[in-house]
Amino acid sequence: MNPEQIIATLRTLVDDGRVLTDPADLEAYGKDWTRQFAPRPLAIVLPKSTAQVQAVVKFANDNQVALVPSGGRTGLSAGAVAANGEVVIAFDNMNRILEFSPSDRTVHCQAGVVTAQLQAFAEENGLYYPVDFASAGSSQLGGNLSTNAGGIKVIRYGMSRDWVSGLTVVTGKGDVLELNLDLEKNNTGYDLRHLFIGAEGTLGFITEATMKLTRQPTNLTVMVLGLADLTNTMDVLQTFQKHIDLTAYEFFSHQAMLHVLAHGLVQAPFDTQAPYYALLEFEAVSDQVMDEAMNLFEQCVENGWVVDGVISQSETQARNLWQLRERISESIAPRTPYKNDISVVVSKVPPFLREIEAVVTEHYPDFEIIWFGHIGDGNLHLNILKPEAMAKEEFFDKCQQVNTWVFDIVQRHRGSISAEHGVGLVKKGYLQYTRSPAEIDYLRGIKQVFDPNGVMNPGKIFDL
Numbered sequence: 001m002n003p004e005q006i007i008a009t010l011r012t013l014v015d016d017g018r019v020l021t022d023p024a025d026l027e028a029y030g031k032d033w034t035r036q037f038a039p040r041p042l043a044i045v046l047p048k049s050t051a052q053v054q055a056v057v058k059f060a061n062d063n064q065v066a067l068v069p070s071g072g073r074t075g076l077s078a079g080a081v082a083a084n085g086e087v088v089i090a091f092d093n094m095n096r097i098l099e100f101s102p103s104d105r106t107v108h109c110q111a112g113v114v115t116a117q118l119q120a121f122a123e124e125n126g127l128y129y130p131v132d133f134a135s136a137g138s139s140q141l142g143g144n145l146s147t148n149a150g151g152i153k154v155i156r157y158g159m160s161r162d163w164v165s166g167l168t169v170v171t172g173k174g175d176v177l178e179l180n181l182d183l184e185k186n187n188t189g190y191d192l193r194h195l196f197i198g199a200e201g202t203l204g205f206i207t208e209a210t211m212k213l214t215r216q217p218t219n220l221t222v223m224v225l226g227l228a229d230l231t232n233t234m235d236v237l238q239t240f241q242k243h244i245d246l247t248a249y250e251f252f253s254h255q256a257m258l259h260v261l262a263h264g265l266v267q268a269p270f271d272t273q274a275p276y277y278a279l280l281e282f283e284a285v286s287d288q289v290m291d292e293a294m295n296l297f298e299q300c301v302e303n304g305w306v307v308d309g310v311i312s313q314s315e316t317q318a319r320n321l322w323q324l325r326e327r328i329s330e331s332i333a334p335r336t337p338y339k340n341d342i343s344v345v346v347s348k349v350p351p352f353l354r355e356i357e358a359v360v361t362e363h364y365p366d367f368e369i370i371w372f373g374h375i376g377d378g379n380l381h382l383n384i385l386k387p388e389a390m391a392k393e394e395f396f397d398k399c400q401q402v403n404t405w406v407f408d409i410v411q412r413h414r415g416s417i418s419a420e421h422g423v424g425l426v427k428k429g430y431l432q433y434t435r436s437p438a439e440i441d442y443l444r445g446i447k448q449v450f451d452p453n454g455v456m457n458p459g460k461i462f463d464l
């Protein structure tokens, strides 16, 4: 089939006007937030139901047409980039919340429901959807699940995976499967639901999901602490965790904060300068918890771990303090950052971070390094900023070299090359640093079962 015939047939499979071929649409829908790949899709298809997705997947199988799923396109690993003439399946028109069960505390959604839409729906119904991150205003549920998105509350609430009680998927063969039937308990063999979560659309497309909700947190309170030294992140974490269940434990370097301050809108938390800052969040359910938090803070100061700190006294103050952390990504975006999203077990974080910093600064002293991330769960975001005078190509070439040094250290510490952003195109060349050759063979075997014709998001995670 030639491209015109493919487009003409696609038009018969979805509603009128739901196949887009305008250059502006191809450009917009063919990429995510990564900047390394030029988008070049053949067409954009906007189905409105699982049945329409199934029809497109069956057609793709019969005619060897490569498909790329597309949600809110906020991904950072090029998992949703269509750079090779693929057909993009965008879920924007599948954005309805279909059913709410207050007694099960579940909500059945189409894959195109936006994270913030689900959060707001939960809140309107007196409940809470706790998976949260800076891109919640545009990321879609299908993309969150396909990358098993994490975010800022993992330490307390886990990853997206932990909130799924059922999935509807269209496999690469074009079968519709309903996985786990929304059950809390279901020990009937392999749990295929979890194979599709984090599979980046390479086994099939998630079209609907039943998500669990939980009770709303009470009086979320935020502390920002200036740390005397990096290792103190762990001292402070342990001190607080012994007594208080934290809902978040994040960190950022002074350098990261300077970018946020320069970006405007946010103020420094206090005058004292520290090399690193920790942001803690907890539920101040009573005065007793608040007193406990203040005591722990004082203990940390007495031990010389904390040089200064501030605690929120209202919801607005808490929200403002979060800005210091949440705005880092956008404030460094104009500097063409080279991103790494790595993890190790929490106890290894300080030596791990130091080793990486040493190797990068030794070889590239002119690179500005920005550290921040979800240190409470061992996930660090390493952003390297392009020196103003350096060409983009030269910078990205040098970063490939940095990758091998960084990933050697990751491997030595038994860590992950992608803690939460996924593998996509950006990290696939490095998968072997975290997954053994035997494991990758099993992954390929699984891919073969669900997508024998290799039409589902080809070239992502690994090559066949």
Ligand SMILES: O=C(O)CC[C@@H](O)C(=O)O
Binding pocket: 133, 134, 151, 326, 329, 339, 340, 373, 381, 382, 383
């Ligand atoms: O921009 C980054 O490197 C991280 C983005 C996101 O995962 C965050 O935690 O803010």
Ligand SMILES: [Zn+2]
Binding pocket: 151, 373, 374, 381, 420
């Ligand atoms: Zn993150």
